[in-house]
Amino acid sequence: MAEQTITITIDENGKINAETIGIKGEMCLDELQELLENEGDLLSVKKTDEYFQQQTVKIKNKIKNKKQ
């Protein structure tokens, strides 16, 4: 059983900072987009190592499949 955590901080002016833990790949962006839709204009996106994990697995699998 995996735990997915999203921490959203809203400052006193309504500026939002959100961080995901345990959600890999583009899913974390989709998840945030759904939660924060209409709550403010996106300023920046910083992708963490976790974001690339799923992508890396996909590429490794592709390479593996080609070799076979």
Place this chain on the structure above:
Amino acid sequence: MSTVIKTVTPFIDKECLLKALDKLDVKYTINGNQIVSQNQKFIYRNGHYTLDMYSHNYQSVNWNDYKNKNSFLEVVEKEYNQFYAKKLAELERLRQEALAEKERIRLEKEIKRIEEERKAFVEKQKQAIIEKAKAKGYSVKVKKVKNKIKLILVRHTY
């Protein structure tokens, strides 16, 4: 034949007239609409105080060095005009103060309004996110950290 006449400034303001007389060290008593001083008196007539000529006794009056009625009126007028100008300036200052006070109250209300608007906006954001998160199966914890709201959304997947 032509005539040129000049009148004294009408003493319409009793307070200024009394101050002028005080400054000139003229002793007086107030009797209804009359300001009575030794052998002459100012009577309130037609919206201003006028020196009553019939009460005037040139022989016995002690003018404090003023030679005649006209020179007396001239010095009273001079003082009166100064006090009148000061009074107008003071009233203008008070008016400006009142306007500033009114403006201060208006600005305070405006500050309060935008503060409340901001707080309501943040609260709406929070509620919207919580609702969406719950609909997506997250459990939600709300924390207040300094002036910030922290939402911790947790979901378990298999």
